[in-house]
Amino acid sequence: MRFAFTDDQKMLRDTVREVLQRECAPEVVRAVWEGRPDGAAAVWATLAETGVIGMTASEGAGGMAMRELDSILPFEEVGYAAFPGPIVDTVAVGIPLLDAAGTDAHKDKWLGAAATGDVKIVVAFEDQTIVPYAASADLLIAERGGVAYCLPMSEVSTVPEQSVDRARQLARISFEESEAHRMRSDVDSQALLSLAKEHATLATAAQLVGLTRRMLDMAVQYAKDREQFGKPIGAHQAIKHRLANALIQQEFARPMVYRAGWSMATTRATSEVDVSLAKIYAGDAARFVAKQALQVHGAIGYTIECDLHMWMKRAWALAAARGDSAFHRERVGRHIL
Numbered sequence: 001m002r003f004a005f006t007d008d009q010k011m012l013r014d015t016v017r018e019v020l021q022r023e024c025a026p027e028v029v030r031a032v033w034e035g036r037p038d039g040a041a042a043v044w045a046t047l048a049e050t051g052v053i054g055m056t057a058s059e060g061a062g063g064m065a066m067r068e069l070d071s072i073l074p075f076e077e078v079g080y081a082a083f084p085g086p087i088v089d090t091v092a093v094g095i096p097l098l099d100a101a102g103t104d105a106h107k108d109k110w111l112g113a114a115a116t117g118d119v120k121i122v123v124a125f126e127d128q129t130i131v132p133y134a135a136s137a138d139l140l141i142a143e144r145g146g147v148a149y150c151l152p153m154s155e156v157s158t159v160p161e162q163s164v165d166r167a168r169q170l171a172r173i174s175f176e177e178s179e180a181h182r183m184r185s186d187v188d189s190q191a192l193l194s195l196a197k198e199h200a201t202l203a204t205a206a207q208l209v210g211l212t213r214r215m216l217d218m219a220v221q222y223a224k225d226r227e228q229f230g231k232p233i234g235a236h237q238a239i240k241h242r243l244a245n246a247l248i249q250q251e252f253a254r255p256m257v258y259r260a261g262w263s264m265a266t267t268r269a270t271s272e273v274d275v276s277l278a279k280i281y282a283g284d285a286a287r288f289v290a291k292q293a294l295q296v297h298g299a300i301g302y303t304i305e306c307d308l309h310m311w312m313k314r315a316w317a318l319a320a321a322r323g324d325s326a327f328h329r330e331r332v333g334r335h336i337l
Contacts, residue, residue, distance in 0.1 A: 005073065012055075013073035019046050020081035026307040032084040032167040033310060037136065040084045048117020053087070057095045057115040061107070068202060068264040072257060075203045079210025082314045084167035086122050086133035090114060092203035093196045094121030094141055097148065101183045101192050106150045110139055122153075124173060125197060132321075134158050134171035141183075142175070143193050148183040151175060165317040167310065198264060198275050201322040205257045205275070208282035211315045212250045212289045218308050219243060219293035239296060246292040253278075253285035273335045276328035283319035290315045 005013075023046055028039035047053055052074060057063025071092060078087055098111045098121075113119040122137040126144065134140070140156050142149050158171040175181075183189070220243060223234030233239050260278035263271040290312040294301040301308050323331070 005069075009070055009073060012052075012070065013077060015050055016047070016052055016074040016077045017080075019043070019050060019052075020077055020083060024081040024083050026082075026310070029082050029084055029167050029310050030307075033304075037084070043083060044085050044087075044117060044120075047087075053091055053117040054095070054115030056091055057111065058099050061095075061099060061111045062115045063095070068199065069258075069261040070265075071203065072206050072261040075206035076210040076213075076257075079207030079314075079318075080214045082167070082211065082214070082311050086120050086137055088200060088203040088207065089123045089133070089137075090119075090121040092199045093123045094139070096199065097123070097141055097183075097192060097196050098150065101148055101187050101189060102150060103184055106183065110150070114139070123196065123200065125193065125200075129172050129174070130161055130170050131173050132163075132168045132170055134173055135160065135169055140173065140175070142173075144177055146190055146193075147177075148189050148193060149175075149177060149181040150183050151181040155181075163317065165310075165313040168314065168317055197322070198272065201279050202257070202260055202264060202275050204318050204322045205260065205278040205282040208279075208286045208315065208318050209250070209254050209257050211311055211318065212253065212282070212286045215286075215289050215293040215308065215311050215315065216243070216246050216250060218311065219246065219289075219296040222297055222308075233296070242292045242295060246289045249285040249288045253281040256281040273332055276323075276331045279323060280325045280328045280332075283325050286315040286319050 020043070023043045028043065031037070031039050044053070051064060054063040055066045055071060058065050075088065075092070095111070095114050098106060098114065102111060110119055114121055119138045120133070120136060121139045121141060122131050122134050124131050124140065124142040134153065135158060137153050140151055140153055155175060157174045161170040161172050163170045220234070223239050223243065224232050226233045257278040260271070260274040263274040268274070293308055294312065297306060297308055300306050303309060
């Protein structure tokens with residue numbers, strides 16, 4: 001096993017990082033919080049132009065047929081920027097599912113458009129009725145009774161739900177199942193849906209690593225800038241200890257996520273355990289670093305005017321998404337026992 005990424009994988013990461021640094025500043029995230037999503041739509045369009053949105057689509061569908069390990073670093077950068085949009089559902093889950101299980105009619109209408117970024121996808125697995133970004137999506141892929149359905153959002157009923165992260169708008173969905181929406185029956189839908197869940201969990205863990213990096217960077221910068229008694233607060237040993245412990249948590253989580261991506265890309269028998277461990281470590285690190293960053297910022301960190309506030313709430317939301325630490329520890333235990 002190698003943890004070293006290829007030059008091409010690093011180049012893709014750098015491209016995504018450059019786009020997000022240039023176009024997805026905290027002001028863009030804040031605007032979405034306040035109900036002004038135009039900036040996020042522009043970022044999505046730029047990512048689509050660079051091929052990032054279609055990177056998991058097959059070459060025949062206009063994509064780059066990239067595997068799980070290829071997408072780890074881009075999703076980490078998406079987390080670092082707290083980009084507000086259904087990029088995980090579209091890129092990591094929806095496009096591969098459409099490619100593998102969509103009917104010819106589904107593919108003709110949706111797959112190429114999704115790969116070029118013209119269609120945004122959200123995914124709801126079994127018994128999942130609350131979906132992030134449903135209001136801004138064009139297509140829903142949903143699992144009901146072990147069957148996968150693909151239908152336009154215009155035929156889905158949505159009711160807004162309150163979210164701790166207002167840039168990750170939630171909606172309760174419902175729809176009428178029909179044969180026209182049913183995806184292919186000549187493929188192993190259960191296996192494909194199970195794989196899709198692993199993709200969603202892995203991509204969420206990668207985002208959490210990026211969020212952890214960003215919150216730590218914010219805390220370090222604040223510790224340098226904020227002065228008390230004539231010197232930066234970062235000069236105090238108590239602050240140094242908090243930041244050092246936060247860095248340790250981050251550095252433990254990152255290789256767990258990379259390992260999970262490698263396991264999935266090489267179809268290792270341990271991939272499910274590795275994905276669960278990645279989500280456990282990434283979620284725990286994000287919550288820990290959020291707490292330390294908040295302590296460094298003090299009372300200002302509780303206010304919405306502080307950028308850290310938005311990143312913390314994204315971290316809390318994603319730490320609970322796709323299975324929290326308790327869920328994945330139980331899953332690891334089932335595999336071991």
